[in-house]
Amino acid sequence: MSSIFSDPGWSRGRTMLQGEVIELDGAGNPIAGGELVGAIKVFQDVNPTTGARNSNRLVYCVAARYTGSSALDASSNSGRPYVFRTTSAAGNAVPALTEFSAVATTTDVNTNGLTIGILDEYLTGTVRVNDIVWLVVKGPTQIKTTAAAVAAGRPVEISGTTGQVVQRSTGTPVGSHLGTAASSTTADTMIRVNLFGDSVTGA
Numbered sequence: 001m002s003s004i005f006s007d008p009g010w011s012r013g014r015t016m017l018q019g020e021v022i023e024l025d026g027a028g029n030p031i032a033g034g035e036l037v038g039a040i041k042v043f044q045d046v047n048p049t050t051g052a053r054n055s056n057r058l059v060y061c062v063a064a065r066y067t068g069s070s071a072l073d074a075s076s077n078s079g080r081p082y083v084f085r086t087t088s089a090a091g092n093a094v095p096a097l098t099e100f101s102a103v104a105t106t107t108d109v110n111t112n113g114l115t116i117g118i119l120d121e122y123l124t125g126t127v128r129v130n131d132i133v134w135l136v137v138k139g140p141t142q143i144k145t146t147a148a149a150v151a152a153g154r155p156v157e158i159s160g161t162t163g164q165v166v167q168r169s170t171g172t173p174v175g176s177h178l179g180t181a182a183s184s185t186t187a188d189t190m191i192r193v194n195l196f197g198d199s200v201t202g203a
Contacts, residue, residue, distance in 0.1 A: 013048040013122035016063070016132035030065065030130040037098040037132060039063045045140050048122055055182075057194065060138035062117060066127050068101040074123035074133075079142045079190055080163040081178065082135060083108045084115040100135065103163030109176045116158070116178065118143055118195065138197050140182060142190045150191050152184040165193070 010016050016033055023031045041061050045054045066072055067085065081104040085094045097115060108114045117135025121142040127133055146159045150167045155177040159166035168177060179195040 011048045012043060012061070012120050012134055013124075015123070015127055017128070018131070022128060022130045024130075033063075033065065033132045036063050037065050038095060040137075041134070054192070055140055057140050059136055059140060061120070061134040061136050062097050063132050064097065064117065064135045065099050065130060065132050066101065067099045068129060071129060072127040074119070074125055074127050077103075077163070078119050078123040079121045079144050080119055081116050081143065081158055081165065082119055082163075084117060084135075086114065097137075104158050105162050106158050106160055106176075109158045121190075136195060138195050140192055140194050143178075143193045145185055145189055145191050150181050150185050152181050155180050156191070156193055165191075 016036065020032070025031055039062070041063070043059045043061060045057050045059050046052065047054065062084075064084065067088070082100040083102060083104045084097050085099040085101060086096075088094050088099075097117075100117065104114075104116050109116065115137075117137050118141045120134040120136065123133060143156070144164045145156075146161045146164045146166045148166055150156060150165075155168040156165040157168045157176045157178055158164075165178060167181070177196060179193045182192040182194050185191040
């Protein structure tokens with residue numbers, strides 16, 4: 001098997017098709033990267049631009065295609081939780097862990113038990129429709145918090161404020177926990193979280 005299938009070769013902080021034309025087939029489906037979406041790659045917890053090491057933990061990422069209706073501003077959305085799609089806009093089934101379009105909500109987690117990934121914290125600029133990026137599903141990553149402080153070591157979960165996390169409320173389901181805060185933070189900022197795994201169940 002070619003290494004490109006098992007080890008997709010682009011770094012965090014950029015998209016797979018950055019600067020390239022995104023071609024569609026006769027049915028309107030994107031051509032490039034079809035064999036890569038859903039692939040898992042493990043990165044060192046290192047800033048790809050500066051080389052600074054954040055920790056000695058490993059970061060598990062999934063290559064996922066952005067299928068929103070318009071371009072995504074990564075500069076303001078990196079570090080936000082997104083839900084992996086299970087159906088397309090046309091209502092057709094989507095292979096697991098291959099596409100995303102909308103930020104995660106409490107309904108996604110607590111009712112639907114959908115899988116959550118965190119948009120690559122190092123992305124900036126624009127993610128075009130049908131481009132492919134990394135979503136973090138396990139290990140340390142930066143996540144946007146709400147207007148409430150989070151204490152180090154406490155579990156976090158998706159908040160009622162779409163696309164952000166909050167310190168876990170007493171009595172909420174264990175299955176809704178995304179991970180634990182690696183540091184404390186003040187309101188409305190980014191916090192480093194160690195994600196438990198690649199899914200939540202709402203159970």
